[in-house]
Amino acid sequence: MRHALLIGCSQYDDPEIGSLNFASEDAEIFSNLLKTYCGFENEDIEILSSPSEKSPSATRSNIIKKLSIPPNQKNLDLLIIYFSGHGIHSATDGKDYLLPQDAVYRSVEYTAISFDYLLHEVKKWSARCTILVIDACRNVFRNGKAIDTYQSSFNPSEIKLPGVAAFFSCAPSERSYELPNLKSGVFTHAFSEALGDTGKCKTIRELDQYLLHRVPSIGNEYGHPKQTPYTRVDPLSIADTVIVSDQRKLSIAASMKIGKEIRISGKRSESYDEILSDSVLAIDFGTSNSLAIYWNKSGELKYVIGSEGRKNHPSIISFYPNLDYVVGQDLTNEPGNNGKCIAVKNFKRLLTSNDTVNVHGYEISPTVLASLLIASIHKNFEEATGQTGGTVIASVPANFGIAATNKLANAFHMAGVPLTRMIGEPCVAALNIVQLKDFFPSIKKNDGYYAKNILIIDVGGGTTDVSLVEVSYLYPEGDYHFEVQAAYGDNYLGGMDYDEAILSLIERIGRAELANAGASQVQLKRNALMLEAERAKIALGRRSVAHVLLANIETTSGIDNIELEISQAQFLEISEDLNQRLKNCVNKAFSHFPNSPPDFILLAGQGCKILPIIKTIEKLAGNIPLIKDYQENAVITGLAIQAKILSGIGTNVLLLDAIYSGLCVACASTQSIPSESKSSQDLEATISTDVNENTETITLINTFAFIPIYASIRVRITGPLDTPIPLDIYEMSGNNSQQKIGHFLIPPRVVSNLLEIRCDIDANGVTLLKVEEIPDSSNYTEVRLLAKYIVNRYWTQASQSALNAGYKYLSI
Structure with a gap:
């Protein structure tokens, strides 16, 4: 259940309070936004507007009446209060006020709506989430002079707003402006963009981030002084509340x-x-x-x-x-x-x-x-x-x-x-080892530490992963430790590719049979062929020949069914290229065993039941035992074990995951440079302010590094001191190939030419980047933060905490 009270006050009775041009229009604009994007119906919205022919006036008595909660509006999911008009901070009592149509400038304390009263009434609604949108502090004139010759605009940073998310149109000491060209206030226009197809914002946090950069940008475009929106959210847990409708969200x-x-x-x-x-x-x-x-x-x-x-x-x-x-x-x-x-x-x-x-x-x-x-x-x-x-x-x-x-x-x-954690499929599949009672058969009744290496081969419907995991068992504690050593794979190799191979074979053989039956022009339906290909793939895992039926084919002798035979030998032959790609993944993992092979190979995924795949694996494995107990359920049952731990009903398993992609930074040179700073740490690279000169890369985080992990590099910047620094981030895969994933400009340095680029990755894989200007050989000793970004979007509590701390998402 949702409710909105929208107040737009352009016209004031007191001549000492200057009228506004578009405040009442802004209330109508906001009403349309709520109905279009947020799932509000007409009956969910009340509007007070001055002047207006179709809505009640925005007078003090009308506002108080509407703020008083009606009996049928308790326990709302979402309550929105919107005000567009003048706001004042009283020099008499130090309180903040919103000015209704009938406010008296010289008696604001008795004729306006105080924020204290507004919040007092809002609490009575008991809404699960309350949002205040205050487009106030606009340019006000009294006898041709700004109103702050007598009283100042209100200060949102000093207003206590427990249990409320509040959006203010400008920061303390700033003004909120109107745009005649757009027939709207700057702030409300930016709000329209944010919820519309320009910003596509869904949550309170996303709105805040969009408004923070867009409002000053609009003001700058139209030549207005600086206007910076200000947001207060208490508690921070409501920042990720989705305010748009379900259909809009999807x-x-x-x-x-x-x-x-x-x-x-x-x-x-x-x-x-x-x-x-x-x-x-x-x-x-x-x-x-x-x-x-x-x-x-x-x-x-x-x-x-x-x-x-x-x-x-x-x-x-x-x-x-x-x-x-x-x-x-x-x-x-x-x-x-x-x-x-x-x-x-x-x-x-x-x-x-x-x-x-x-x-x-x-x-x-x-x-x-x-x-x-x-x-x-x-x-x-x-x-x-x-x-x-x-x-x-x-x-x-x-x-x-x-x-x-x-x-x-x-x-x-x-x-x-609400996603808490994402784990690599073959790595979580390894957790099934805890269910195998005889996995460590040589354990005696003595204290000890036992370790074995497992190779997990996970062939799913569309992807293939091969992961190396070391499994340790502590006796007598009964604890299992899983350490991910490496992971390789092919994102374009899976069961569906073997389906396509059989489908092509069926088409080729079928065309020849159709030609013999005088039906060479018949169009074979792909959906029907794919069903036959999937059946044949499964059947060939159990017997030497599979039968394929091309049903209801119109031939020269009438409607007929044509039956084809596909043999295991044919299936193996047409799969050779796919099998070679699987071999490449497995051989990369085997390269981690230069002296001894893994102790076991665990098979995961439906694809490991496909004939050419299991034959390829058996040949590569040789005498290495294969664990086939889980197959298609390996990943989900491994996740269940991890879920059991997170649920607090299982504590004897520890998975030490690794990152599967390293991170590199573009630079002009990677030669080590003696540091001139007070720190003994040498510089590792130079980065130019000219992006065209940054043609090399330096590793920040290595592939397959255990997480959590912290790493940093120190670099020297070449180029003008007052020029922004381009920073390109590259992702490095297990085969050392690199792909650019992000680019951003770091603000110019102040004094120093030295930067430290830091990377923190927590146990859930949330990756944070921070760039700081650090002291050089001069007397400059201040460490100055220049930028901080979140690389991945796991939407965990750690990500939310980082956003609350001022981190921004890296655009990838």
Whole structure:
């Protein structure tokens, strides 16, 4: 339930208070914003405006009456109070006031609305989230002179606002301006951009960040003095409150309006399954299928069941022409479809690119598609347990780069699912070792430390990851330690590629058979062929020959069915190129064992059941034992073990993860330079203020470094002192290839030519960059902060704390 009170006061009765041009129009603009983007209906909004023919006047008595809570408006989800008009700080009593239409300038304390009174009344509404938007402190004239010849504008930094998020149009000692060209105030115009398609803001935090840079920019464009918006949020936990509607939230990234999910009623339990109060939901978002799991109050591991009563949630979304959609089912083959439904599959792989999917003429990003699937799975969880919100952990391909991982994290955020941590798929799969009782068979009843190396090969529907993990066991404590040593992979190798290989083979053999039957012109339907290819792939894992049926083919002798045979030998032959790519990944991991092979190889992912893949792995493994106990459930059950630890019901497992991509900084030279500063640390590179001279890179964080980790480099800057410094950030993969992921300009130095670039990565992988100007050989001794950025968007508590501390997201 939502409610808004919007007050716009352009006209004042007292001639000593100058009139405004667009305050009343701004209230109407704000009303339209709430209805368009925030899910408000006409009945949710009350407007007081002066002058106005259709709304009550913005008088003191009307404002007081509207602030008094009606009986049917208690316990709101969201309350918004908007005021556009004059604001004054009284020199008489030191309080701050908003001026209604009938305020008397010489008796402000008795005729205006004090902030103390406003907050007192707001508290009575008991809204879960209250937002104040104050577009005040505008230019005011009294007998041709500014009003602050007698009284000053109010100071938002001194106003106490517990339980409220408040947006003020300008900082203390500044003014708020109007724009005749735009027929609006600067601040309200920026607010319109922020919620609209320019800013696409969804949360209080995003609004703050957009307004902070946009309001001064608009004022500068129109030649006004500096106007810097000011935001107060108390407590900070409400900063990530989503204020836009659900449909707006899901459609922002796609720049179009997604329809509603059509929920298919299925074989779900009619009663709630009680869960632990601190239970963590684990989600394995897969290319072909996705899984979700949690621990119930009885300590049992429970899968979240989909609409068809199965634990596997097919990663498929079918869209109707109006963009309403069904998750988990391919409706394209339904009777009478005739192209009405479009099914989107395998979109997880698209997260590694900038590609979109065309659906009924609209381009939808893979992030939006992933968010729809994740939101649906989370809804299934809520229906099964009766619990909303909660903590979520998720898996991510270890070979995903920062940009792809950010897109997946954004998908969880867009879905409104509170993501706590993301863990590499093969690394979390290793946790299944704790369930193998005979993994350390040589342990005697003596204190000891035992360690073994495991190679995890995870071939999913669309990606392949190979990870090296050292597993240690402490006896008699019974503690397991998992240390990730390295990870390699191929983001374009998975079960779907073997499907495509068989499909091509079926087409080639089928064409020859059709030609013999006099039906060479027949168009083979791809969807039907893909179904046959998937069946053949599975069948060839169990027997030497698979039969493929081309049904209802029109030949010279009539309608006929043509049956084809695909042999294991043919499957192995057409898969040679794919198998070689798998070998490359495994051999890179084997390079970490120059003297001895790994002790075990653990297989994960559905792909490890595919004939050419298992044959390739067995040949590479030789005498190394293969663990095949988990396969397609390895990742989700590993996540369940981690969820158990986070839920507080399991403490004997410690996963020491690593970062799979290193970070480099572009520089002009990487030669070590003796430091002239008081510090004994040598400089490691030079960076030029001319970006064209920065043609080399220097490593800031190495690939496969254990996290948490802290690292720093010191560099000398060449170029004019008053020139911004270009900083290019590169991501370095396991094969040492580099890709530029970010660029930003550091503010000019003050005195020193020396910088320190610091990087902190916490245990959840949240990566923070900080750049500081440090003392050089002169008498300058101050350490000056120049920039601080968050590299990845995991949306964890650590990310939120960093944002609260002034960090900004690096644009990737």
